[in-house]
Amino acid sequence: MDKLIPFLDLKRENERYGDEIKEAVNRVIDSGWYILGKEKEQFEKAFAGYCGTQFCVGVGNGLDAIRLILMAYMEQGIMQDGDEIILPANSFIATALAVTQCKLKPIFADCDPVTYNIAPSSIRERITPKTRAIIAVHLYGQIAPMDELNDIAKEYNLRLIEDAAQAHGAVYKDRKAGNLADAAAFSFYPVKNLGGLGDAGAITTNNKGLAHTIQSLSNYGSVEKYIHQYKGMNSRLDEIQAAILSVKLKYLDEENKQRQQIASLYSEKIKNKHIILPQIKDINSHVFHLYVIRTKQRDILQKFLMDNGVQTQIHYPVTIHKQKAYIDSSHVNLPVCERLQNEVLSLPLYPSLTKNEIEKVIDLLNSWTL
Numbered sequence: 001m002d003k004l005i006p007f008l009d010l011k012r013e014n015e016r017y018g019d020e021i022k023e024a025v026n027r028v029i030d031s032g033w034y035i036l037g038k039e040k041e042q043f044e045k046a047f048a049g050y051c052g053t054q055f056c057v058g059v060g061n062g063l064d065a066i067r068l069i070l071m072a073y074m075e076q077g078i079m080q081d082g083d084e085i086i087l088p089a090n091s092f093i094a095t096a097l098a099v100t101q102c103k104l105k106p107i108f109a110d111c112d113p114v115t116y117n118i119a120p121s122s123i124r125e126r127i128t129p130k131t132r133a134i135i136a137v138h139l140y141g142q143i144a145p146m147d148e149l150n151d152i153a154k155e156y157n158l159r160l161i162e163d164a165a166q167a168h169g170a171v172y173k174d175r176k177a178g179n180l181a182d183a184a185a186f187s188f189y190p191v192k193n194l195g196g197l198g199d200a201g202a203i204t205t206n207n208k209g210l211a212h213t214i215q216s217l218s219n220y221g222s223v224e225k226y227i228h229q230y231k232g233m234n235s236r237l238d239e240i241q242a243a244i245l246s247v248k249l250k251y252l253d254e255e256n257k258q259r260q261q262i263a264s265l266y267s268e269k270i271k272n273k274h275i276i277l278p279q280i281k282d283i284n285s286h287v288f289h290l291y292v293i294r295t296k297q298r299d300i301l302q303k304f305l306m307d308n309g310v311q312t313q314i315h316y317p318v319t320i321h322k323q324k325a326y327i328d329s330s331h332v333n334l335p336v337c338e339r340l341q342n343e344v345l346s347l348p349l350y351p352s353l354t355k356n357e358i359e360k361v362i363d364l365l366n367s368w369t370l
């Protein structure tokens, strides 16, 4: 049998820039400066420039990035313990954990059955006098409906926060993910479109006060050494990850283009009446962090692919409000999310996937019968 096509091959991905990455890491080792230095500053400047925002703060990971935005709003008196934050139930659990860890209350909304992004109508049904913010996740790499969400935010005086952990470089009209709301959280976890070789994250915003508060919250709440204005945390983008990310940022647009090309091939050539392909509102707005198909017989299809040497994953098999960790929200009725969790299947899609591998995936899907 042919070699297994892995869902993702990070070794193969990063080898393409191996020499440059090793050079960057060696530069940091030799510098003798490992935390809060010029590599972090340089990356923040480059990433803000890339997203088109005025400010970027590098932090420890994507969960902390969301958490620090909420913590900063709490320090500013815009949110308080027990206030409500609306977010989609079909996301990675980090989106909700950031909310609960800040002692805010997650209110789960349903998603659109075509794009799988948060549904504006479901948000409107859930707004109360205690609602303070909406977190929009750009799920799988497709931008959430930001015009509608900004309208709702304006109408009810809510903050709008992007969870852009799956959408580095995605464009909505003429603006990039990270520059479409009050503030945005990014993760650079290794599997993301822009991924480090360890944990890392960032916040982008055009709000100077917010950026400064986040910066100090991420470094023990200090504004100058040993002077602590807030009860902060320790969540800092380290120099080695910053140096690696500066290398990989240069290739992000090219990699997103390669992802889009593979996605177009899948969408053009996969023809099976039992399979629903991803629908793209606007090709520019989708950077295919994941290529997610749907079928009623998902588990059977996953096994068929694995038996034939193609590894797939499920994003996500259980929506957040049905997880044990969120048992107090399990009564909430979110019919679209709940149906999708049993139907979605993510195919291998990454820039270093070869033509033969792509064709094999397509042929297998086209040959699959019930």
Ligand SMILES: *Cc1c(COP(=O)(O)O)cnc(C)c1O
Pocket: 061, 062, 063, 064, 091, 092, 094, 095, 137, 163, 165, 166, 187, 188, 189, 199, 200, 201
């Ligand atoms: C990956 C991810 C996160 C969390 O990022 P970490 O760096 O792993 O903390 C948050 N939200 C979404 C939507 C993600 O995909």
